Amino acid sequence: MKRLFVPAALIFTPLSALADVTGTWKATFDTQIGEQSYTFELKVDGTELTGTAKSSLVETASEIVDGRIEDDTISFIENLSYQGTDLVISYLGRIVSDDEIEFTRSVGEFATEELVATRAEEQDADSDANAE
Numbered sequence: 001m002k003r004l005f006v007p008a009a010l011i012f013t014p015l016s017a018l019a020d021v022t023g024t025w026k027a028t029f030d031t032q033i034g035e036q037s038y039t040f041e042l043k044v045d046g047t048e049l050t051g052t053a054k055s056s057l058v059e060t061a062s063e064i065v066d067g068r069i070e071d072d073t074i075s076f077i078e079n080l081s082y083q084g085t086d087l088v089i090s091y092l093g094r095i096v097s098d099d100e101i102e103f104t105r106s107v108g109e110f111a112t113e114e115l116v117a118t119r120a121e122e123q124d125a126d127s128d129a130n131a132e
Helices: 122-131
Strands: 023-031 034-045 048-055 062-070 073-082 085-097 100-107 111-119
Touching: 023 100, 034 062, 034 111, 048 073
Parallel strands: none
Antiparallel strands: 023 034, 023 111, 034 048, 048 062, 062 073, 073 085, 085 100, 100 111
């Protein structure tokens, strides 16, 4: 009887190592103030996550801070200035696949939304860059 040898590194490789979330992600979801569309530009370096979050409600992108990836869990903070009010928005998510992240988005202590971000196709990302 032959034994099948599968390296332990393949069995125990975390999803984040398999699914690199670096790139452009988009999400549209309902909030207390109406439907919002977001574009996330994410960059991963080891377990650190950086990038920007751009809401359809504001003109400028917000920097992503305190970003982390651990196994299939992703988290970060967006400091958003909206109509003269500074908002701290926390994201906690699960990487579902190479093309999908499920997030819980908490706006301060007064709103929580569930959303799904999907990887933008390269053509979409190129169009966004050319539009700026």
